[in-house]
Amino acid sequence: MKNLKFLSVLLFMLTMSVSFTACSDDDDNGSGGSDGAPYCGVWRCKSMKVVEDGESYSGNFASNQIIKLTLNEDHTFEYHVNLPAEDGEPAEVYTDRGTWTYDGEEKQLYLKTDYSYAAITVKKWTASKLVTYQEEFDEDLGYDYFYSEERTWELE
Numbered sequence: 020m021k022n023l024k025f026l027s028v029l030l031f032m033l034t035m036s037v038s039f040t041a042c043s044d045d046d047d048n049g050s051g052g053s054d055g056a057p058y059c060g061v062w063r064c065k066s067m068k069v070v071e072d073g074e075s076y077s078g079n080f081a082s083n084q085i086i087k088l089t090l091n092e093d094h095t096f097e098y099h100v101n102l103p104a105e106d107g108e109p110a111e112v113y114t115d116r117g118t119w120t121y122d123g124e125e126k127q128l129y130l131k132t133d134y135s136y137a138a139i140t141v142k143k144w145t146a147s148k149l150v151t152y153q154e155e156f157d158e159d160l161g162y163d164y165f166y167s168e169e170r171t172w173e174l175e
Contacts, residue, residue, distance in 0.1 A: 056144035057121040057128070062088045062172040069168045088172065094118050096130060147174050 064086035068077035080086065085101040096119040102111040117132035121141075128151065130137040143150040154167035 056123060056141060057090065058144065058146055058149075058174065059090045059092045061175040062090065062149050063175050064088070064170050065173050066171045067168055069166070071166045072164060087175075090119055094120060098130070142169070148172070149174075 064080060066077070066079045068075065070076075083103055085099065087097075087099045089097040089099070091097075096117055098115040100111055100113055104110040115132050117130060119131070120129045121127070122129070126141045128139045128141055130139065137153070140152040141149070142152050149172040150169065151172065152167065152169045154165070156166075157164040
């Protein structure tokens with residue numbers, strides 16, 4: 020799980036971008052916008068699957084391991100991490116704030132802070148579940164490096 024902590028923070032900070040849309044809470048069928056998203060609220064990460072250079076790590080977060088993404092209707096967000104010390108690794112506690120947008124055509128959620136941007140692919144977004152995907156490929160390290168993560172979030 021310490022690899023998941025490090026890798027989730029690393030990828031979030033490395034892959035940030037921006038675009039615009041609004042929360043849809045005015046449709047009659049409760050499916051969000053015309054494409055089923057976005058849904059504002061507090062989203063808690065329940066599980067994550069990471070692939071790094073061919074190795075896979077996956078798991079559910081324990082109740083004391085907290086990663087939350089709050090999407091507000093005014094397009095501000097808060098990304099909060101509270102992961103306790105584990106296996107000799109120090110605790111990780113921080114909060115990032117910024118603005119967010121969603122491109123329903125491209126199925127991309129964009130998060131922007133004062134110092135970074137993230138473009139996150141949305142695989143599924145319902146009123147209670149959000150599944151996101153990010154990846155990174157780097158040939159400049161002297162070898163081909165590939166990293167991806169898929170997170171499953173639930174609305175609190």
